[in-house]
Amino acid sequence: STSTAKSRKLVTLDEYIIQAQNKFPGATGELSQLLRDIGLAAKIISREVNKAGITNLLGVDGSTNVHGESVKRLDLFADQQLISALDRSMITCMVISEENDGIVRLNSEGGKYIVYMDPLDGSSNIDVNVSIGSIFSIYMRQPRFDKKLVEDDALQPGIRQVAAGYVLYGSSTIMVYTTGLGVSSFTLDPSIGEFILSEDDFKIPECGNIYSINEGSYNSWADGLKKYIKYCQVEDEETNRPYTARYIGSMVADLHRTLIKGGIFIYPASTRYPNGKLRLMYECNPLSFIIEQAGGMAIDGKKRIMEKQPTSIHQRIPIYIGSPDNVKKVKELLDQHE
Numbered sequence: 001s002t003s004t005a006k007s008r009k010l011v012t013l014d015e016y017i018i019q020a021q022n023k024f025p026g027a028t029g030e031l032s033q034l035l036r037d038i039g040l041a042a043k044i045i046s047r048e049v050n051k052a053g054i055t056n057l058l059g060v061d062g063s064t065n066v067h068g069e070s071v072k073r074l075d076l077f078a079d080q081q082l083i084s085a086l087d088r089s090m091i092t093c094m095v096i097s098e099e100n101d102g103i104v105r106l107n108s109e110g111g112k113y114i115v116y117m118d119p120l121d122g123s124s125n126i127d128v129n130v131s132i133g134s135i136f137s138i139y140m141r142q143p144r145f146d147k148k149l150v151e152d153d154a155l156q157p158g159i160r161q162v163a164a165g166y167v168l169y170g171s172s173t174i175m176v177y178t179t180g181l182g183v184s185s186f187t188l189d190p191s192i193g194e195f196i197l198s199e200d201d202f203k204i205p206e207c208g209n210i211y212s213i214n215e216g217s218y219n220s221w222a223d224g225l226k227k228y229i230k231y232c233q234v235e236d237e238e239t240n241r242p243y244t245a246r247y248i249g250s251m252v253a254d255l256h257r258t259l260i261k262g263g264i265f266i267y268p269a270s271t272r273y274p275n276g277k278l279r280l281m282y283e284c285n286p287l288s289f290i291i292e293q294a295g296g297m298a299i300d301g302k303k304r305i306m307e308k309q310p311t312s313i314h315q316r317i318p319i320y321i322g323s324p325d326n327v328k329k330v331k332e333l334l335d336q337h338e
C-alpha cells in the first residue's frame with residue numbers, strides 16, 4: 001500500500017505576508033516589507049541570544065537607560081539590529097525604543113510608518129538563560145500639511161496600531177503578530193533560516209486558571225487586587241480553583257503562555273511603580289492588540305488600554321490582561337473596593 005504521508009505544506013513568513021498582502025488590492029507592499037525587516041532582525045538577534053554565553057554579549061553594558069535600568073549588552077545589540085533593519089528599507093520615518101531616550105529619526109524622513117519597540121524584553125533573565133523577547137508596535141504617520149516630524153505624531157492611542165507583535169527567544173524562537181485580522185505565529189527553523197507558519201488564528205480561552213503576578217509587591221496592592229488574588233487561591237471545584245501561579249518575569253513569555261493557556265497577567269501600580277512598571281507604547285499596547293485580536297481583554301484597572309491617549313513616549317501604566325472572564329472578575333473586585 002502506498003503510504004500517503006500527510007505532508008503539511010510549509011508556509012514561510014515571507015510567503016504568508018505576501019499572501020496576506022494580496023488580499024488587499026491597493027496594498028503597496030510597504031507594511032509587508034516592514035514585517036519582513038523585523039523578521040530578519042529577529043533571526044540575527046535569535047542567533048546571538050542562543051550563543052550569548054560564548055560571545056561577550058552577556059552582562060551589563062555599564063550605562064543606565066532613561067528608566068534608570070542598567071542596560072544589558074544584548075539590549076543594545078537588539079536595539080541596533082532592529083533600527084538598522086528598519087532604516088534599510090526606507091519606509092519607517094521614526095523609531096521609539098525603550099533603549100533610546102528620544103525619538104530616533106531615520107534618514108528616510110519620508111517613510112510612512114512609526115515603529116515602537118522593546119528590543120529586548122525580560123533583560124533580567126538574559127544571564128540566567130530564561131526566555132526573553134522583542135516587542136514591536138507599528139503606526140502610520142498622520143497626514144500633515146507641514147512635513148516636519150513632531151512628537152505628537154508618535155502619541156497615537158493603541159487602537160490606531162496597524163500591526164503589532166513579538167518574538168519569543170525560548171526553547172524555540174517564535175514570531176507572533178497581528179495586522180488586525182487575527183493572530184498568527186511562526187516558528188524559526190534555524191537550519192534553513194526561515195520562520196515557518198505554526199498557528200494561523202489564535203483564540204485565547206474564555207477563562208483560564210493561571211494567574212501571573214509578582215507577589216513581592218503584595219503589601220502595596222489595592223484592596224480589590226488583594227481580594228482577586230485571594231479569590232484565585234480559594235478551593236472551589238466548580239470554578240477550577242485554586243488557580244496555578246506562574247511568573248516568568250519576561251512579559252513576552254508570560255503573555256505568550258496566557259495567550260495559549262488562558263488566565264491573567266497583572267503588573268499593578270505599587271509603591272515602587274505608582275503607575276505600574278510596564279510601558280504603554282511598546283509593551284502594553286502591542287500585547288493588548290495581540291490579546292484582543294485573540295478574543296481577550298486588556299485594561300489598566302479601569303479602562304481599555306488601547307483607548308488611552310498617550311502623554312509621553314515612555315509612560316508607564318498598570319496592566320491587567322488575558323482571558324475575558326479573568327479580566328472581568330478582577331475589574332469587578334477593583335471597582336467594588338475602590
Ligand code: AHG
Pocket residue numbers: 069098118120121122123124214249250251252267277
Ligand atoms: P525589560 O526587560 O524590557 O525592561 O522589561 C522587563 C519587564 C517585563 O519583561 C516583565 O514583565 C517585568 O519587567 C518584570 O518586572 P519585575 O521583575 O518587577 O517583576
Ligand code: MN
Pocket residue numbers: 069098123
Ligand atoms: Mn529594560
Ligand code: MN
Pocket residue numbers: 118120121122251283
Ligand atoms: Mn520590556
Ligand code: MN
Pocket residue numbers: 075098118119120121122123
Ligand atoms: Mn527591554
